[in-house]
Amino acid sequence: MGQQLKEIYLYREMLKNLVAKELRARYKGSVLGFFWTFFNPLLMLIVYSLVFSFVMRVQTENYAMFLFVALLPWNYFATSVLQGAASLVQNSSLIKKIYFPREILPLSVVLTNLVNYLLSLFILIPALLIFKVDLTLALIAFPAILIVETLLVASLTFLVAIANVYFRDLEHIMGVLMMAWFFLTPVLYPADLIPQNAKFIFNLNPATPIIEAYRSIFYAGKWPQWDVLGYLTIGLLVLVIISLVVFGRFQKTVAEEI
Amino acid sequence: MANEFFNANVVEIKDLWKKFQVYQDKTISLKERIIFWGRQRTEGFWALRNINLSVPKGKTIGLIGRNGSGKSTLLKIISRILYPTQGEVKVRGKLSTLLELGAGFHPDFTGRENIFLNASILGFTRKEIKEKLNDIVEFAELGDFIDNPVRNYSSGMYMRLGFAVAVHVDPDILLIDEVLSVGDLAFQEKCLTRIQDMQKQGKTIILVTHAPKQVEDLCDIAVWLDHGEAKLQGPAQEVAQAYKEFISGA
Numbered sequence: 001m002g003q004q005l006k007e008i009y010l011y012r013e014m015l016k017n018l019v020a021k022e023l024r025a026r027y028k029g030s031v032l033g034f035f036w037t038f039f040n041p042l043l044m045l046i047v048y049s050l051v052f053s054f055v056m057r058v059q060t061e062n063y064a065m066f067l068f069v070a071l072l073p074w075n076y077f078a079t080s081v082l083q084g085a086a087s088l089v090q091n092s093s094l095i096k097k098i099y100f101p102r103e104i105l106p107l108s109v110v111l112t113n114l115v116n117y118l119l120s121l122f123i124l125i126p127a128l129l130i131f132k133v134d135l136t137l138a139l140i141a142f143p144a145i146l147i148v149e150t151l152l153v154a155s156l157t158f159l160v161a162i163a164n165v166y167f168r169d170l171e172h173i174m175g176v177l178m179m180a181w182f183f184l185t186p187v188l189y190p191a192d193l194i195p196q197n198a199k200f201i202f203n204l205n206p207a208t209p210i211i212e213a214y215r216s217i218f219y220a221g222k223w224p225q226w227d228v229l230g231y232l233t234i235g236l237l238v239l240v241i242i243s244l245v246v247f248g249r250f251q252k253t254v255a256e257e258i
Numbered sequence: 259m260a261n262e263f264f265n266a267n268v269v270e271i272k273d274l275w276k277k278f279q280v281y282q283d284k285t286i287s288l289k290e291r292i293i294f295w296g297r298q299r300t301e302g303f304w305a306l307r308n309i310n311l312s313v314p315k316g317k318t319i320g321l322i323g324r325n326g327s328g329k330s331t332l333l334k335i336i337s338r339i340l341y342p343t344q345g346e347v348k349v350r351g352k353l354s355t356l357l358e359l360g361a362g363f364h365p366d367f368t369g370r371e372n373i374f375l376n377a378s379i380l381g382f383t384r385k386e387i388k389e390k391l392n393d394i395v396e397f398a399e400l401g402d403f404i405d406n407p408v409r410n411y412s413s414g415m416y417m418r419l420g421f422a423v424a425v426h427v428d429p430d431i432l433l434i435d436e437v438l439s440v441g442d443l444a445f446q447e448k449c450l451t452r453i454q455d456m457q458k459q460g461k462t463i464i465l466v467t468h469a470p471k472q473v474e475d476l477c478d479i480a481v482w483l484d485h486g487e488a489k490l491q492g493p494a495q496e497v498a499q500a501y502k503e504f505i506s507g508a
């Protein structure tokens with residue numbers, strides 16, 4: 001695995017270029033261009049706040065913000081996993097012709113979405129101020145939570161990317177799976193809405209404590225539960241190692257299978 | 259120690275076998291999977307059998323043979339795109355493969371932007387690319403087109419840009435797969451000169467071709483592959499001669 005990480009480091013320029021290409025190419029040719037990166041979350045915010053303050057009036061105070069602080073990191077997670085599933089198969093012409101550490105492809109998907117998430121904060125923070133949510137010192141916990149989330153996103157993206165090469169149906173199954181996962185994670189609803197007797201199942205979901213942590217620093221203005229995040233980090237580090245080993249093991253025949 | 263360094267083989271292939279799984283003409287459906295559960299549904303196809311090859315530093319090796327003889331497979335195994343079924347391959351030094359020109363070019367980006375993209379895919383750092391940028395631009399002979407999006411290029415221009423990047427990366431070992439027929443005659447001539455320059459600089463080159471003339475002109479050693487086996491292996495002139503006779507006889 002050390003060798004694997006070293007190779008990825010040697011190809012960091014490729015990784016950087018792929019991320020830059022993805023970010024710039026996505027909106028190329030459109031009139032607003034790169035500004036779409038900001039307009040997308042802004043429009044999403046406008047729609048949600050209109051729907052939930054005028055049409056469907058939810059009891060939760062400031063529901064649009066309650067939702068928005070959780071939805072943005074969820075999108076980072078879900079989009080990465082879904083795009084990551086196709087990342088190797090889509091780049092088959094590159095894989096068949098050139099040697100490079102194959103990990104670069106799913107990793108570039110994760111980093112692209114990470115950057116997109118970070119850029120959406122330029123919409124989120126002003127929105128929180130406008131909706132009069134108190135921003136507190138707890139915001140400095142953000143990088144830590146982001147790293148924990150990225151461990152989860154990266155390891156799952158590695159696993160689905162390599163699995164999809166051998167089992168193409170996965171790409172299509174993932175759409176439904178991620179939707180189910182979305183509803184099983186307290187993004188739309190607060191975590192205390194989960195019935196007590198189902199709690200232990202929900203606790204197995206690694207996305208729950210991450211979403212909760214974001215909500216607590218952005219929305220509630222409180223520090224996240226450090227002990228929970230600590231345990232989660234240990235578990236996720238194990239998952240990262242497993243995913244790299246599995247990826248390394250199966251990537252050898254990738255060029256023949258796609 | 260110094261002596262050992264100069265005599266070292268930069269590529270060493272021992273007892274290499276490569277088997278491909280040949281699937282039936284269509285993908286296997288769930289129904290068939292259940293019906294033929296546990297029974298073998300693929301048969302192996304040996305693309306390479308018992309290949310042994312040592313490439314001394316600074317030499318040029320030609321791999322010659324007809325279509326489907328396993329030349330490209332061997333090249334891909336050396337460059338780690340494919341992995342051997344049996345046997346081992348050892349490579350010492352930085353390796354660059356010219357299997358495809360313009361890999362990863364994005365049509366909407368300019369020629370200059372694509373140089374950075376393409377060279378980074380070949381494993382180069384930003385600093386190395388910047389140092390070479392002017393040489394690459396000059397070599398490609400694209401004039402003002404270098405700052406136009408690649409989608410406006412003719413296929414010849416596209417190839418020229420790809421080749422310019424590929425030959426300016428500075429590997430110890432260069433693998434070339436039948437890409438010497440790029441562009442017009444003048445440009446081909448330039449490419450050959452470039453390869454001869456690299457030979458003079460002491461680079462090791464492995465060249466795949468089906469033209470015996472290229473083997474005679476460029477190579478020191480040649481391997482004639484036939485149905486995955488090394489039919490003849492030795493000095494380039496000898497192998498090229500034998501291959502020519504075989505072709506005209508067949």
